[in-house]
Amino acid sequence: MSDTPSEVRYDVLAIGNALVDVLAHSRDEVLQDLGLVRGGMTLVDTARAEELYAHMGPTAQISGGSAANTLAGMASLGARCAFIGQVADDPLGEVFAHDIRAADIAFDTPARPGQPPTGRCLIFVTPDAQRTMNTFLGASQFLPADALDLETIAASAVLYLEGYLWDPEEPRAAMRKAISTARDAGRKVAFTMSDAFVIDRHGDDFRDLIAQGQIDILFANEVELAALTGIADFDAALASLQDKVPVLVVTRGAHGAVAVTDGHRVEVPAEPIERVVDTTGAGDLFAAGFLFGHVRGRSPTESLRLGAICAREVISHFGARPEVCLSTLVEEKVG
Numbered sequence: 629m630s631d632t633p634s635e636v637r638y639d640v641l642a643i644g645n646a647l648v649d650v651l652a653h654s655r656d657e658v659l660q661d662l663g664l665v666r667g668g669m670t671l672v673d674t675a676r677a678e679e680l681y682a683h684m685g686p687t688a689q690i691s692g693g694s695a696a697n698t699l700a701g702m703a704s705l706g707a708r709c710a711f712i713g714q715v716a717d718d719p720l721g722e723v724f725a726h727d728i729r730a731a732d733i734a735f736d737t738p739a740r741p742g743q744p745p746t747g748r749c750l751i752f753v754t755p756d757a758q759r760t761m762n763t764f765l766g767a768s769q770f771l772p773a774d775a776l777d778l779e780t781i782a783a784s785a786v787l788y789l790e791g792y793l794w795d796p797e798e799p800r801a802a803m804r805k806a807i808s809t810a811r812d813a814g815r816k817v818a819f820t821m822s823d824a825f826v827i828d829r830h831g832d833d834f835r836d837l838i839a840q841g842q843i844d845i846l847f848a849n850e851v852e853l854a855a856l857t858g859i860a861d862f863d864a865a866l867a868s869l870q871d872k873v874p875v876l877v878v879t880r881g882a883h884g885a886v887a888v889t890d891g892h893r894v895e896v897p898a899e900p901i902e903r904v905v906d907t908t909g910a911g912d913l914f915a916a917g918f919l920f921g922h923v924r925g926r927s928p929t930e931s932l933r934l935g936a937i938c939a940r941e942v943i944s945h946f947g948a949r950p951e952v953c954l955s956t957l958v959e960e961k962v963g
């Protein structure tokens with residue numbers, strides 16, 4: 629803890645990939661022909677990105693990036709948010725920067741000149757609303773530690789980190805620096821595991837961070853929980869982790885979500901929905917709702933419910949950013 633903790637200016641500051649999503653409806657046979665891992669997130673290079681793009685039908689381009697999506701949800705709920713992530717100095721980078729600022733999120737990371745271009749995620753959405761993501765990280769993967777605004781990190785109640793960005797080396801070093809800055813300032817650190825492949829590659833790092841008490845709020849889905857703990861049985865996996873983080877949140881898709889706070893377990897069902905269109909961003913928006921409730925002092929059950937409401941909104945349409953004012957939606961649903 630620093631001697632003179634600064635005033636809190638932001639509820640949440642997130643560090644994540646700065647990506648624009650390129651989405652198209654697709655069929656399972658297309659995924660098979662292209663050798664895509666259905667429902668997964670795969671990193672791709674320029675050549676593969678071009679190949680996949682050539683096989684997509686008409687696309688929608690909508691800003692994305694997991695942590696940025698979460699902030700878009702939180703800002704829509706009324707939270708004060710700031711984002712750190714790197715785009716390139718190109719038209720797609722301008723789109724990302726425009727959209728995040730238009731969502732009322734502070735964003736001051738300078739665009740990186742030259743190649744590679746701004747990162748993008750090519751997303752194939754099948755008729756069952758499953759999303760299959762192929763990410764070309766572009767400029768995002770070179771986020772340097774000196775792009776961090778340490779004062780702003782210290783002035784944010786929660787530092788929220790995206791597991792996806794733990795994979796490339798430079799951003800990983802930046803995130804480690806951000807963690808120590810936040811902790812020195814007495815702030816909370818939240819982490820989303822993002823995908824089982826990240827845990828396959830960096831699980832030891834995450835288990836160390838958890839064992840050292842560096843993570844206060846941990847988000848995972850049930851596949852990631854199993855990968856992190858090495859335990860297939862859900863309840864046993866949860867029990868093995870729940871005493872190691874103060875707040876553990878696990879999403880279970882259509883089966884709802886669970887939170888364990890200081891050893892006390894609560895759960896909510898998924899919100900009823902007539903038609904799921906696109907599951908891209910479901911976990912991101914769940915995290916937005918939960919974290920908003922948490923920072924505003926709502927109970928774990930209420931926070932889970934907010935998460936479920938926000939996730940329901942985002943899966944009802946194409947793209948991973950909310951299309952309605954979530955604050956109004958939540959007001960209508962729970963008051």
Ligand SMILES: OC[C@H]1O[C@H](O)[C@H](O)[C@@H]1O
Pocket residue numbers: 645647648649691692693694697749761763792908909910912948
């Ligand atoms: O979680 C969904 C997000 O992951 C990928 O990072 C895409 O950008 C997408 O918006």
